[in-house]
Amino acid sequence: MEIHDDNRKLALSAAKPSRVLSLLLLNHGQVVATRTLMEELWGDNPPVSSSTTLQTYIYQLRKLLSSSCSHGAHALQTHSAGYRLQLAAGFFDLDRFTDAMNRGQREQTRGEHDKARSSLTEALGLWRGQALAGLELGPQLQARATGLEELRARTLEMRIEASLAIGLHREAVGELRMLTAAEPYREGLASQLMIALYRSERRSEALEVYRRLHRLFIEELGIDPSPKIRKLHEAILKNDASIDFHPQGPSSAVHLQSRVRPAQLPADIPDFICRTRELAHITSALGPQRDDHTGRPPSQIVITGMTGVGKSALAVHAAHGLRAHYPDGQLYVRLRRAGHTISPSDALGGMLQAVGFPPTAIPANLEERSHLFRSWAADRKLLVLIDDAVSANQVEPLLPAGIRSAAIITSQSAIGGLPGAETVRLSPLGTGEATQLLALLAGKRKVAAEPEAAAAISQICGGLPLAIRICAARVTRRSWSLSQMLARLADHAERLNELCTDGLDMRRDLATGLASLTRREISAFQQLGTMRADTFTTTYAACELMAGVRDTERLLDRLHEASVVQLLGENTGGEPLWHFHPLMRSYAVELAYAAKDDVRSAV
Numbered sequence: 001m002e003i004h005d006d007n008r009k010l011a012l013s014a015a016k017p018s019r020v021l022s023l024l025l026l027n028h029g030q031v032v033a034t035r036t037l038m039e040e041l042w043g044d045n046p047p048v049s050s051s052t053t054l055q056t057y058i059y060q061l062r063k064l065l066s067s068s069c070s071h072g073a074h075a076l077q078t079h080s081a082g083y084r085l086q087l088a089a090g091f092f093d094l095d096r097f098t099d100a101m102n103r104g105q106r107e108q109t110r111g112e113h114d115k116a117r118s119s120l121t122e123a124l125g126l127w128r129g130q131a132l133a134g135l136e137l138g139p140q141l142q143a144r145a146t147g148l149e150e151l152r153a154r155t156l157e158m159r160i161e162a163s164l165a166i167g168l169h170r171e172a173v174g175e176l177r178m179l180t181a182a183e184p185y186r187e188g189l190a191s192q193l194m195i196a197l198y199r200s201e202r203r204s205e206a207l208e209v210y211r212r213l214h215r216l217f218i219e220e221l222g223i224d225p226s227p228k229i230r231k232l233h234e235a236i237l238k239n240d241a242s243i244d245f246h247p248q249g250p251s252s253a254v255h256l257q258s259r260v261r262p263a264q265l266p267a268d269i270p271d272f273i274c275r276t277r278e279l280a281h282i283t284s285a286l287g288p289q290r291d292d293h294t295g296r297p298p299s300q301i302v303i304t305g306m307t308g309v310g311k312s313a314l315a316v317h318a319a320h321g322l323r324a325h326y327p328d329g330q331l332y333v334r335l336r337r338a339g340h341t342i343s344p345s346d347a348l349g350g351m352l353q354a355v356g357f358p359p360t361a362i363p364a365n366l367e368e369r370s371h372l373f374r375s376w377a378a379d380r381k382l383l384v385l386i387d388d389a390v391s392a393n394q395v396e397p398l399l400p401a402g403i404r405s406a407a408i409i410t411s412q413s414a415i416g417g418l419p420g421a422e423t424v425r426l427s428p429l430g431t432g433e434a435t436q437l438l439a440l441l442a443g444k445r446k447v448a449a450e451p452e453a454a455a456a457i458s459q460i461c462g463g464l465p466l467a468i469r470i471c472a473a474r475v476t477r478r479s480w481s482l483s484q485m486l487a488r489l490a491d492h493a494e495r496l497n498e499l500c501t502d503g504l505d506m507r508r509d510l511a512t513g514l515a516s517l518t519r520r521e522i523s524a525f526q527q528l529g530t531m532r533a534d535t536f537t538t539t540y541a542a543c544e545l546m547a548g549v550r551d552t553e554r555l556l557d558r559l560h561e562a563s564v565v566q567l568l569g570e571n572t573g574g575e576p577l578w579h580f581h582p583l584m585r586s587y588a589v590e591l592a593y594a595a596k597d598d599v600r601s602a603v
Helices: 015-026 034-042 050-068 093-109 113-124 139-165 169-182 187-199 203-221 227-237 253-259 276-286 311-325 344-354 366-377 392-398 431-442 444-449 451-460 465-478 482-489 492-498 506-513 519-529 538-545 549-561 582-602
Strands: 003-005 008-010 031-033 076-078 082-085 299-304 330-334 383-389 406-411 421-425 535-537 566-570 576-579
Touching: 015 034, 015 050, 015 082, 015 139, 031 034, 034 050, 034 082, 034 139, 050 076, 093 113, 093 139, 113 139, 139 169, 139 187, 169 187, 187 203, 187 227, 203 227, 276 299, 276 311, 276 406, 276 421, 299 311, 311 383, 311 406, 330 344, 344 366, 344 392, 366 392, 383 392, 431 444, 431 451, 431 465, 444 451, 444 482, 451 465, 451 482, 465 482, 465 506, 482 492, 492 506, 492 582, 506 582, 519 538, 519 549, 519 582, 535 538, 538 549, 538 576, 549 576
Parallel strands: 299 406, 299 421, 330 383, 383 406
Antiparallel strands: 003 008, 031 082, 076 082, 535 576, 566 576
16 A cells, blocks of 8 residues: 655654555545444454544654545545545546546457457556555455455456457466466356466366366365356367357457557656756767667667665656657666666566567567567667666567667666667756655655755755655654754764655665676675765775776776766876765665675684
8 A cells, every 4th residue: 555646655653554544545425434444453452542643643644644645635534433535536546447447348348358358457567566555454455355366367367358359368378367366266267268268279178177176166065066066177178169159340469469569668757957968968869869760779878876866766757758759658667676687588578568569479589589679669769678687688679679779777787798879977966956756745845844954954965865855754754853863964984874765765775786896896895985085095095905997997897887986087196086975875874884894703
């Protein structure tokens, strides 16, 4: 259960208020009795203070809703018997799911199977896991969660029915295999798998599905399967023509594939500011003024910079501005999630499904997948956004080959070896721009009231949009002044602990930025972080590392490629000047002290 305000996720600080909000949401428009809420939270033994505690939770929810939407202050209403949550249209994703599901059901009834499949796919696309996952469920929420899961299962069956009605039998087999393995007692899924296999000329496998189901029911339940599925089994045994596929219109797998126009870009950044020069460069390189009839390789823009500097935000914002120039679709793939790198083969598999290829039509190996994607994209105007790439080898198979297509790639490390690629390196924001972003996120009044504190916070964050966004979120959520936030950031040892909130974690992102470094390079990073100077020469670093100048220069070049240190230019003697970002240096110091503690513990 989450609340999103534009591109921001608002999180409750405790589990019980989340359960109260969930129950109110699931009954929105209706009064939920105080007794019902207390039973959900505490069962039959509520504490003496339960009434006061519940009122506190309601107060917290009102405050959260007031900050999340224009009508939020009046959404949660108090009644004599309990509380009612009154939502505006589109506020609740369950409503959107129900609307799409009901629309698909009506279309299915009218025989509009193509439309029904689209509507039901839209409905299922709103699910991201089990209903109310992550909450401790009391009796009320447990019952509702079970009902929601049943509703999703029925929607899934209807969507598969629509697929079978338009001839997507082979495409449905793989999914149905997985579903029947997860839900072995669900006869509807077993029936659909039997039909899909039979119509795919796999009659013996269809009969084996029934044999397994029959054996399971007899051994586990002591009953026969239903008359309906027994009748289907007999029809398959007899090769009954009544269960053969009878096309009901022009729809087919090829037809569906030809109509797909992927639009996968993440939501645009509503509070995007600055980066005017970089945005203009990307738009000029990939926009309508670009000559795409010269026979040159496809245009690619690689956006690099240290973690938290806003690479993905710039890429997404630029891609949205270019959508009209790429009418055949926009694909998005993130190549690193939760510290795990996504293989090019897996990424291509997802991209091919997104453009309409059924799973059974997608080759198994990387090379064939890449050839299939490039063949499909050859004559299309397609924009591919590849986020958080690690290397050129990971990116190259995902690029469309047609001269009318383009790609935007983000990576913390400099990526070389991509033909026709231009690099845009992002630096942290200046103090003025960073303060402007803080005002946009935390409120102009706060910044106007404490301009010195705002500037100091921007400097401590080193102009990193991610760090500023975290500070603004904490100031807003806790109703702190900027001076209070500044005081919490003043302690160097606690600074990275303070830069963490609502799923955003500066330390975690800094750690991800070191993933491509070797142990020796990380050790050098730690040593250099404990130096007195933020800005230093190669010679100075060599002395600190007790290494040769050339060896140190290679190390620093590698750290610069990984956006761990910045290259400022040269001093008057022509020697390179290197610089540690203040937060990157804080992390280096943390790692260095942790390493010393490990050594002492070992001794």
